[in-house]
Amino acid sequence: MTEIIVEARTVITGVQDRHTPIQHDNAAVLVRDGVIVEVGPPESLRAKAPDAVTHRYPRHVMLPGFVNSHHHVGLTPLQLGSPDHALELWFATRIAAKRVDHGLDTLYSAFEMLASGVTTVQHIHGWMAGGYEQVHGAASQVLGAYRQIGMRASYCYAVREQNRLVYEADEAFCERLPQPIAGHLMAHLKAQSMPFGDFMTLFETLKAENEGERLTRIQLAPANLHWCSDEALQTLDAAARKHGVPMHMHLLETAYQKEYAWRRTGKTAVRHLHDLGVLGPHLTLGHGVWLTAEDADIAADSGTCICHNCSSNFRLRSGVAPLNLYEAKGMTVGMGLDEAGINEDRDMLQELRLVLRAHRTPGMDDDVPTCPQVLRMATEHGAKTTAFGQSVGRLDPGRFFDAVLIDYDRATYPYQDTDIPLLDALMQRAKTGAVDAVFVDGKIVYADGRFTQVDRDAVLAEIAETLGRPRTPEEVARRELGRAVTPYVKAFYDGYLPDAPRQPFYAPSSRN
Structure with missing residues (x-):
């Protein structure tokens, strides 16, 4: 048995409501195993556990470890040569990216997340070339890297069985391209395909391999409506309910995806999922930018969760999600950094401020984000979208001790008026340099700017050395393919959206 006591100037165990953090001054947390x-x-805690090792942080605020509820890669698309185009065009430019070792890639972003207080990540993997064995091997590398650095990961491999590049069948799109582009693209897309049964086998195998692991758990991910058939969605939903795991599904990230749903189903994407019977608290809709008011009612009534990816929505021109509407309806809304935040990194402290500021609609009513609300998104609500559920996200008895210690004095130097609530001042002023310690599962994994279990400098040096090598012939071919295909992808979407002016998200249910 291992016992520790962690003392802090202030411990915020969670959030009572959108205006009220649960705050304990001059407090401590007793942790056992x-x-x-x-x-x-x-x-009082020292008297109950006299042999416990005590960690003292007299200037610090202790918060629940943050949860990054939507994450994909380590090295960012921009680093690997893909600019911030609109999402649908961006997919084409990513064809050219160099291959990166999955373990190193995972550690790269884990460094950034942990240093900003993220202790749990929802890792949505995908876009892998090769068959089942290659995908299983890559997944194992990712999961092993998180265990190596000491971070929690809720892992899923995104199911994509159709429409892998544009919002129509691969064969139909390629048939309209000139040769040899068409042949090269079709071969590239086929290399990423995997029989649906292999997706299910992968989930079941990974779930069995991670049974009993403290840091890694497995869930499911239908990638998006355009990437999955109705049969696949219902099969994945049945598996999620059978195994008691959540699902995470990109949905309505862009206006083009909203239009695709109408073309495919004659209704909104959310209404279609409702009619298929796959909505519920076990499902998280990633992005959810283009829901109608009726969609929001359907999602709220079913208990379906949302993951808000504010930075990504801005960077890829996807739009602004109706966060204030979701909060007014009492929905569970997590927060994700996606490929990278607004500053081209995985800084959750920066993302908290971005979400706080991006939805400040004009007026004086109490309907804009608050600091406790945003903290709840990044902790308790985010946890509910992962396979860890209510075992993380708050500092309550019975939950895992995942916490971040932020030096309040350093964050607010040289002065902070006490009329501003402590959490408000901390959230709006703290930078990563004020993060002094991060605990995961009761262990210190980051302290005083260093990672306790992995040599960051060595990992970065290895990444620099491997990516600094010349492109392989296969990488050169993919770069040429990406450049050749991009204009045709753009042409596919020209005129795709209806000519009628788009109505705002709160308009009555209609196609536009």
Whole structure:
């Protein structure tokens, strides 16, 4: 048995409501074998556990570890040569990216996440070339890297069985391209395909291999409506319910995806999912930018969760999600950094501020984001979208001790008026340099700017050395293919959207 006591100037265990954090001043947390036993006065906990190792942070605020509820890669698309185009065009430019070792790639973004207080990540993997064995091997590398650095990961491999580049069948799109582009693209898309049964086998195998692991769990991910057939969606939903795991599904990220749903189903994407019977608290809709008011009612009534990816929505011109509407309806809304945040990194502290600011609609009513609300998105609500559920996201007895310690004095130097609530001041002023310690599962994984289990400098040096090599012939061919295909992808979407002016998200249910 291992016991520790972690003392702090202030411990915020969670959020009571959108205006009220649950705050304990001059408090401590007693942890036994990685699980929280009690939160209370330090002297009381020391009396109950006299042999516990004590960690003291007298200037610090302790928060629940943040949850990045939507994440894909380590090295960012921009680093690998893909600019911030609109999403649908961006897919084409990513064809050219160099191959990166999956373990190194995972560690790269894990460094950034942990240094900003992220302790749990929802890793949505995909776009892998090769068959089942290659995909299983890559998944194992990703999961192993998270365990190596000491970070929690809720892992899923995104199911894509159709429409892999544009919003129509691969064969139909390629048939209209000139040769040899058509042949090269079809071969590239086929290399990413995997029989649907292999997706299910992968899930079941990974789930069995990770049973009993403290840091890694497995869930499911139908990639998006255009990437999955109705039969696949219902099969994945049945598996999620059978195994008691959540699903994460990109949906309505762009106006083009909204139009695709109408063309395919004659209704909105959310209404279609409702009619298929796959909505519910076990399903998270990633992005959810283009829901109608009726869609929001359907999602809220079914308990379906949303993951808000604010930076990504801005960078890829996807739009602004109706966060204030989701909050007014009492929906569970997590927060994701997606490929990278607004500053081309995985800085959750920066993302908190972006979400806080991006939805400040004109007026004086109390309907804009608050600091406690945004903290809840990045902790408790985010946790609910992962396979860890209510075992993380708050600093309550019975939950895993995942926490971030932020030096309040350093964050607010040289002065902060106490009329501003402590959490408000901290969230709006703290930078990653004020993060002094991060605990995961009761262990210190980051302290004083260093990672306790992995040599960051060595990992970065290896990445620099491997990616600094000349492109392989296969990488050169993909770069040429991406450049050749991009104009045809853009042409596919010319005129795709209706000519009628688009109505705002809160308009009555209609096609536009």
